[in-house]
Amino acid sequence: xTQLEIGPHSVQPPVVLAPMAGxxxxxxxxxxxxxxGGKGLFVSxxxxxxxxxxxxxxxxxxxxxxxxxxxxxxxLYGVDPATVGKAVRMIVDEDLADHIxxxxxxxxxxxxxxxxxxxLPYKRHLLRSILREAVTGAxxxxxxxxxxxxxxxxxxxxxxxxxxAVDEGVTAIALHGRTAAQHYGGTADWESxxxxxxxxxxIPVLGNGDIWSADDALRMVRETGCDGVxxxxxxxxxxxLFGDLVAAFEGExxxxxxxxxxAAPTLxxxxxxxxRHAELLARWLDSEERGVIDFRKHVAxxxxxxxxxxxxxxxxxxxxxLTELSALMSxxxxxxxxxAGADGPRGRTSGRNRVVLPDGWLDDPYDRSAVGxxxxxxxxxx
Numbered sequence: 042x043t044q045l046e047i048g049p050h051s052v053q054p055p056v057v058l059a060p061m062a063g064x065x066x067x068x069x070x071x072x073x074x075x076x077x078g079g080k081g082l083f084v085s086x087x088x089x090x091x092x093x094x095x096x097x098x099x100x101x102x103x104x105x106x107x108x109x110x111x112x113x114x115x116x117l118y119g120v121d122p123a124t125v126g127k128a129v130r131m132i133v134d135e136d137l138a139d140h141i142x143x144x145x146x147x148x149x150x151x152x153x154x155x156x157x158x159x160x161l162p163y164k165r166h167l168l169r170s171i172l173r174e175a176v177t178g179a180x181x182x183x184x185x186x187x188x189x190x191x192x193x194x195x196x197x198x199x200x201x202x203x204x205x206a207v208d209e210g211v212t213a214i215a216l217h218g219r220t221a222a223q224h225y226g227g228t229a230d231w232e233s234x235x236x237x238x239x240x241x242x243x244i245p246v247l248g249n250g251d252i253w254s255a256d257d258a259l260r261m262v263r264e265t266g267c268d269g270v271x272x273x274x275x276x277x278x279x280x281x282l283f284g285d286l287v288a289a290f291e292g293e294x295x296x297x298x299x300x301x302x303x304a305a306p307t308l309x310x311x312x313x314x315x316x317r318h319a320e321l322l323a324r325w326l327d328s329e330e331r332g333v334i335d336f337r338k339h340v341a342x343x344x345x346x347x348x349x350x351x352x353x354x355x356x357x358x359x360x361x362x363l364t365e366l367s368a369l370m371s372x373x374x375x376x377x378x379x380x381a382g383a384d385g386p387r388g389r390t391s392g393r394n395r396v397v398l399p400d401g402w403l404d405d406p407y408d409r410s411a412v413g414x415x416x417x418x419x420x421x422x423x
Contacts, residue, residue: 048212050082050140052082060085061086064277072321076282086103087117114138117141140182156402158221159191162202166408186211191221199233203216203246207243207244211244214244215249216233231265248269248270280318312375330361341354353369
């Protein structure tokens with residue numbers, strides 16, 4: 042593959058870490074970069090534009106990048122064109138990042154019921170206004186966007202949104218091949234990624250959805266013609282997946298597992314990664330207890346497939362110190378090999394039958410009504 046160009050930034054291999062709230066903080070990005078040898082693009086947690094403009098303390102911590110992170114990539118979520126514009130100009134004026142991604146993919150009901158997230162692209166004029174403010178304010182920084190197919194199968198928006206993005210100067214588009222109604226259930230529609238690439242050949246299109254292994258990523262590129270991949274839930278408890286992706290895309294294998302060595306760590310090797318992850322979180326949060334507590338949510342992902350036992354999983358999930366975490370893991374059979382079937386879906390897998398929307402939201406896709414500030418909640422999704 043040719044390398045992925047995001048404005049002036051060359052991304053090789055064409056692999057992007059998807060922003061996930063509470064997950065893709067600086068420590069997790071560090072782990073993923075270490076396994077990839079620094080190759081790829083690693084995006085921050087989603088940042089709300091209102092919180093950034095107001096200099097919320099938590100938000101200012103989240104936008105801190107390690108000195109080795111280049112390019113520095115921030116994902117913004119906003120619903121008001123003026124506020125989005127202010128946030129983008131703040132990033133430029135204060136040299137806070139090298140690349141800005143905009144999130145229009147969140148399917149969470151408390152966001153869509155206010156007209157935000159994956160509901161917003163249905164309002165074509167509002168989407169255009171937000172993109173125009175962002176691109177204008179960004180100056181020389183590339184602006185990209187991430188979105189879903191639409192609200193549901195009867196209200197598909199991604200092709201119109203893609204053309205609007207091209208018109209407004211967006212540099213690249215990532216598409217999650219699900220509707221908001223699907224949430225994270227079912228199977229991602231990779232054919233929609235191929236259709237978007239055909240519709241907007243002028244700019245790179247990245248595919249997202251159901252990439253659980255490096256071979257999945259190669260298959261997505263072959264089947265859709267997309268210019269790169271965005272990996273989200275597939276790397277939960279698997280930061281070494283980025284090493285696999287580098288090996289696959291750099292031609293060390295044909296995508297069928299032959300001639301390429303993918304990571305298959307023993308439980309002992311996994312335990313060392315777990316401890317490093319917890320240590321990085323403790324350092325980042327300036328508190329060992331807070332760091333280990335924050336790490337708890339990762340335990341089930343890291344240990345999936347291994348013979349750990351429900352009681353031990355519970356004990357690991359309530360640790361509050363690095364010493365305690367290390368001592369518990371030393372009780373495990375650390376020689377266990379990588380379990381067959383350990384790859385596959387992780388994180389949220391639920392679907393929804395109905396998307397909660399504001400009253401009358403679907404009446405007019407060209408309605409210029411603004412979305413209230415209450416739609417800009419600090420939540421994840423895409």
